[in-house]
Amino acid sequence: MRATALRERLEAVVGRDGVFSDPSDLLLYQYDASDEAIAGINRPDVVVLPRTAEQVAAIVRIAREAGVPVTPRGAGTGLAGGALAARGGIMIVLTRMTRVVEINQDDRYAIVEPGVINLDLSQTTKPLGYFFAPDPSSQRSCTIGGNIANNSGGPHCLKYGVTSNHILGLEVVLPSGEVIWTGGAAPEAPGIDLTGVLVGSEGTLGIVTKAMVRLTRNPEAVNVLVSAFPEIEAASHAVSAIIAAGVLPAALEMMDALTIRAVEAAYHAGYPEDAGAVLLVEIDGLAEAVAESSDMIVTICRQHGASDVRVATTAEERALLWQGRKAAFGAMGRLAPNYYLQDTVVPRTKLPATLRRVEEISRDYKLQIANVFHAGDGNLHPLILFDRYRLGDIERVLNAGTEMLHWSVNAGGAISGEHGIGLEKRDHIALIFTPDDLAAMAGLKLSFDPLQYFNPEKVFPAGFSCGEIAALKQQALLDKPGMHVA
Amino acid sequence: MSPELAASLMNVESRTGGVPRRDVEAYRVDGLAPSLALAPASMDQVRDVLAAAAETGAAVVPWGGGTQMCFGNLPEAYDIALDLRGLNDIVEYEPDDLTVAVQAGCTLAELNRRLGEYGEMLPVDATDPERATIGGLVASGFSGPRRLGYGSFRDLIIGITAVLPGGLVAKAGGMVVKNVTGFDMMRLYHGSLGSLAVIVQVNFKVLPRPRAERTIVAHYPALEPAFDAAMTVRRSQLLPTAITLLNAGAADRADIGGSAWTLILRCEAPPVAVVRLATRISDAISTQALALDVLEESGSEQIWTRINQALAAEPVEREIRVRLGSAPSEIPAALNAITSVASEHGLHVSLTVDCGSGLLYGRLAAESDEVEPLRRAWSALASLARHATLLAAPSAVKQGTDVFGPEPAGFAVMRSLKDQFDPNRVLNRGRFVGRL
Numbered sequence: 001m002r003a004t005a006l007r008e009r010l011e012a013v014v015g016r017d018g019v020f021s022d023p024s025d026l027l028l029y030q031y032d033a034s035d036e037a038i039a040g041i042n043r044p045d046v047v048v049l050p051r052t053a054e055q056v057a058a059i060v061r062i063a064r065e066a067g068v069p070v071t072p073r074g075a076g077t078g079l080a081g082g083a084l085a086a087r088g089g090i091m092i093v094l095t096r097m098t099r100v101v102e103i104n105q106d107d108r109y110a111i112v113e114p115g116v117i118n119l120d121l122s123q124t125t126k127p128l129g130y131f132f133a134p135d136p137s138s139q140r141s142c143t144i145g146g147n148i149a150n151n152s153g154g155p156h157c158l159k160y161g162v163t164s165n166h167i168l169g170l171e172v173v174l175p176s177g178e179v180i181w182t183g184g185a186a187p188e189a190p191g192i193d194l195t196g197v198l199v200g201s202e203g204t205l206g207i208v209t210k211a212m213v214r215l216t217r218n219p220e221a222v223n224v225l226v227s228a229f230p231e232i233e234a235a236s237h238a239v240s241a242i243i244a245a246g247v248l249p250a251a252l253e254m255m256d257a258l259t260i261r262a263v264e265a266a267y268h269a270g271y272p273e274d275a276g277a278v279l280l281v282e283i284d285g286l287a288e289a290v291a292e293s294s295d296m297i298v299t300i301c302r303q304h305g306a307s308d309v310r311v312a313t314t315a316e317e318r319a320l321l322w323q324g325r326k327a328a329f330g331a332m333g334r335l336a337p338n339y340y341l342q343d344t345v346v347p348r349t350k351l352p353a354t355l356r357r358v359e360e361i362s363r364d365y366k367l368q369i370a371n372v373f374h375a376g377d378g379n380l381h382p383l384i385l386f387d388r389y390r391l392g393d394i395e396r397v398l399n400a401g402t403e404m405l406h407w408s409v410n411a412g413g414a415i416s417g418e419h420g421i422g423l424e425k426r427d428h429i430a431l432i433f434t435p436d437d438l439a440a441m442a443g444l445k446l447s448f449d450p451l452q453y454f455n456p457e458k459v460f461p462a463g464f465s466c467g468e469i470a471a472l473k474q475q476a477l478l479d480k481p482g483m484h485v486a
Numbered sequence: 487m488s489p490e491l492a493a494s495l496m497n498v499e500s501r502t503g504g505v506p507r508r509d510v511e512a513y514r515v516d517g518l519a520p521s522l523a524l525a526p527a528s529m530d531q532v533r534d535v536l537a538a539a540a541e542t543g544a545a546v547v548p549w550g551g552g553t554q555m556c557f558g559n560l561p562e563a564y565d566i567a568l569d570l571r572g573l574n575d576i577v578e579y580e581p582d583d584l585t586v587a588v589q590a591g592c593t594l595a596e597l598n599r600r601l602g603e604y605g606e607m608l609p610v611d612a613t614d615p616e617r618a619t620i621g622g623l624v625a626s627g628f629s630g631p632r633r634l635g636y637g638s639f640r641d642l643i644i645g646i647t648a649v650l651p652g653g654l655v656a657k658a659g660g661m662v663v664k665n666v667t668g669f670d671m672m673r674l675y676h677g678s679l680g681s682l683a684v685i686v687q688v689n690f691k692v693l694p695r696p697r698a699e700r701t702i703v704a705h706y707p708a709l710e711p712a713f714d715a716a717m718t719v720r721r722s723q724l725l726p727t728a729i730t731l732l733n734a735g736a737a738d739r740a741d742i743g744g745s746a747w748t749l750i751l752r753c754e755a756p757p758v759a760v761v762r763l764a765t766r767i768s769d770a771i772s773t774q775a776l777a778l779d780v781l782e783e784s785g786s787e788q789i790w791t792r793i794n795q796a797l798a799a800e801p802v803e804r805e806i807r808v809r810l811g812s813a814p815s816e817i818p819a820a821l822n823a824i825t826s827v828a829s830e831h832g833l834h835v836s837l838t839v840d841c842g843s844g845l846l847y848g849r850l851a852a853e854s855d856e857v858e859p860l861r862r863a864w865s866a867l868a869s870l871a872r873h874a875t876l877l878a879a880p881s882a883v884k885q886g887t888d889v890f891g892p893e894p895a896g897f898a899v900m901r902s903l904k905d906q907f908d909p910n911r912v913l914n915r916g917r918f919v920g921r922l
Contacts, residue, residue: 104813104815105721106717106721106813106814106815107813107814107815107844108814129723150666151666151670153664157664161637161641162664162666164641164670164673165637165641174896174899176898178898180895180896181895182895182896184811184872184873185813185844185872186811186812186813186843186844186845186871186872186873187629187633187638187811187843187844187845188627188628188629188677188809188811188843188845188873188875189811189872189873189894190873190875190890190891190894190919191890191894191896191897191900191919191920192674192677192678192682192896192899192900192903192919193627193640193673193674193676193677193678194896194899194900195673196640196670196672196673196674196676197669197670197671197673197674199670199673200666200669200670201669201670217723218723219723220723220724240582243582243584244581244582245694246605246694246695246697247694248693248694285725286723286724286725286755286759286762286763288755288758288759288762288763289755289756289759289763292756292757292758292759293756345662345664345665346662347580347583347585347661347662348582348583348584348663349580349582349583374664377662377663377664378583378662378663378664379662379664412660412661412662413660413661413662414660414662414665414667415667416665416666416667417662417664417665417666418664418666419666420666421666421667421668425667429667429668432660432667432668433657433658433667433668434656434657436654436655436656436657437656437657437658437668438668439654439656440648440650440654440656440658440671440683440907441656441658441668441669441671443650443903443906443907444669444671444674444903444906445669446902446906447899447902447903447905447906448899448902450902459668459669
């Protein structure tokens with residue numbers, strides 16, 4: 001189909017103000033929050049902003065007929081290039097679908113459209129006594145649809161779990177063009193858990209047009225503790241001790257000296273500036289249990305050499321401490337013109353060794369690395385600082401990032417804790433998964449999207465379609481002595 | 487047996503010569519016995535059996551402890567029982583990481599004993615933890631009342647390894663508690679009743695055992711005050727880990743007895759907090775209660791063992807077991823509906839309701855061997871609530887019905903998944919939703 005004909009058909013669905021194809025209009029959509037050096041420039045041919053599920057379905061059917069790929073996108077805050085149009089085609093931007101359709105307090109759910117901003121939902125429900133638990137650092141701008149695509153985490157998923165644990169059902173447009181509801185207010189619906197496999201599938205299996213999300217009751221009491229440690233190793237031992245003591249905080253976050261200095265310079269959040277590491281611990285729940293657990297955590301921190309343990313008693317103090325943590329990435333501008341944010345995860349007991357390795361990598365590659373991360377669940381976020389205009393910096397940054405992935409895999413971890421695979425890590429996925437593993441995942445993809453036109457080039461290694469992965473595997477099996485494939 | 491089938495079974499037999507045999511009589515499903523019962527001792531043997539079955543067209547039913555084998559549609563064919571209890575190792579356990587990797591054939595009780603040595607647990611309810619295997623629990627996808635406090639079973643799974651019928655051994659997830667590397671195959675296999683692949687290993691995040699527990703048992707003369715009490719707690723900021731409501735029949739089966747409706751709430755917390763929690767909950771629900779007891783520690787644990795045991799799926803004679811899914815606020819309507827269906831068909835009814843999730847478990851029992859009242863009761867129940875599942879029933883009742891109710895939304899995708907993962911319909915042929 002010619003470009004103008006495609007544009008006209010799309011305009012007939014969403015109106016003229018919902019279709020963009022001028023190069024200047026497309027500029028914004030050829031980037032997300034990932035680094036251009038990794039994801040490259042991926043320009044969609046046309047961007048469409050629908051307002052309803054019916055419009056999304058109509059766009060999908062047009063794309064299917066025209067044989068062009070479809071890439072869904074929310075606020076574009078993704079760090080792995082998941083929302084980039086890697087093969088051009090139609091980009092469906094869901095930021096005009098922003099209605100909170102229903103809030104049901106008795107049954108503790110809300111039905112929202114995918115363009116609703118994460119923080120807006122919690123701010124809407126908080127006065128009613130409920131919140132939406134996933135809280136990625138980008139929660140002021142990221143959308144619920146994007147959270148679902150990436151199975152987003154956030155500091156509070158230590159206790160409350162990742163996005164997947166909070167999605168009860170989905171209205172989704174399938175690659176077939178069909179619109180279905182999966183799951184619902186009653187759990188254990190008969191059949192395969194399509195809701196569960198759609199969450200975290202990075203928009204490769206379907207496009208969510210409504211989500212039924214779990215609302216969690218506001219806790220009765222909340223405490224935030226800030227402990228200053230002389231160095232990061234002591235702080236990470238304290239983390240292991242807290243987990244091993246049987247206390248499950250709502251959040252357990254760590255910042256190293258470099259991060260503390262940047263955050264203090266930018267926001268004056270109130271962290272002890274001379275500390276080697278700061279541990280931010282939030283405990284919530286029943287008033288009596290919070291008090292009991294807080295005492296235990298203070299004791300553990302002191303035993304591990306914390307010099308200064310403070311408890312934030314007011315909501316304002318708590319908010320300030322959290323703001324420092326959530327805006328830490330932004331504060332990096334104080335230290336260097338650019339940073340590359342890595343996202344890896346290791347078993348919690350491997351944290352001290354992993355942090356030592358990050359330090360070595362920093363020395364070896366002559367790059368400053370700041371650490372700010374979800375210590376409670378072993379999810380690291382080393383920020384590699386650099387200057388894009390300094391010759392050779394980018395290559396060293398990428399190599400340093402890859403070394404961290406290798407380390408994490410060898411330590412029994414994984415190559416992404418919460419940012420996703422997207423374009424960024426598709427070629428690294430083979431560090432974790434064998435062709436067998438990938439063939440089964442390809443089977444899942446092909447069951448939803450046999451034409452492979454939904455968010456192509458993502459998750460799976462470059463240069464292989466899912467069909468090819470499955471075929472390669474069949475061949476490998478045939479070659480294996482004693483193995484037969486039906 | 488047709489000559490073709492006999493030949494293909496001989497083929498399977500010859501190709502799986504090293505795999506230990508079992509007596510087929512112990513592996514009946516809905517009254518049918520298989521022609522061959524194999525108990526592989528390794529993942530490689532599982533792969534050999536499945537590869538041979540895929541090639542010859544034999545129908546395989548995977549087995550764990552057998553506690554849920556009455557769940558599922560009548561098998562369309564049943565040639566080989568695949569008993570996975572030989573794969574029962576705890577593969578990797580690092581207590582300080584709060585993670586464990588365990589083979590599918592390990593029982594829940596065995597796993598929890600090991601975790602208990604380090605003060606940890608997998609907070610999953612099962613009717614018979616000494617028999618129920620991890621693989622069976624994950625495949626059948628049941629999640630008991632403690633999901634309110636600890637999340638549903640699927641939320642505890644962080645990794646999985648499965649053998650596909652063609653012989654692929656495929657893993658997903660890993661040994662970390664937060665992981666978005668690749669697709670979430672854990673949720674694909676969980677609850678798919680072994681219809682896509684045979685689960686051979688599951689990795690879990692585990693939790694510290696609560697340092698103290700209490701259970702509140704409150705008796706009520708009628709449904710309304712009992713349900714109001716449950717909702718009062720649910721709406722509050724008090725955090726029990728389970729809220730279960732039993733009618734007189736179910737309370738009797740769990741050896742509790744005493745009133746028309748019994749509300750049972752579990753509190754698990756640090757020692758000082760648990761006492762306060764139990765007191766605050768008791769105060770909130772006592773006004774309309776006939777009587778109220780608080781059980782401590784082992785008494786608390788035991789009552790839940792009995793409640794879970796009373797939900798046991800077997801034996802199935804003269805009765806059906808159903809599960810209705812409602813939103814929690816719709817529970818009274820569902821209870822009234824099931825009670826009237828039971829009395830209309832002259833059936834005794836035991837009802838256990840998980841007020842945290844809205845799942846309702848009903849056991850409808852006839853006084854005679856007549857199957858017609860049971861059959862009619864199920865067809866009335868199948869369209870009640872948001873969804874209904876026939877968990878167990880005599881074969882004569884299962885005949886001609888789908889125990890999963892009408893085809894769910896997205897069934898076309900489920901069919902594609904079956905075609906992709908198990909094109910020769912080797913696994914649990916006809917037993918899963920829509921007779922896949």
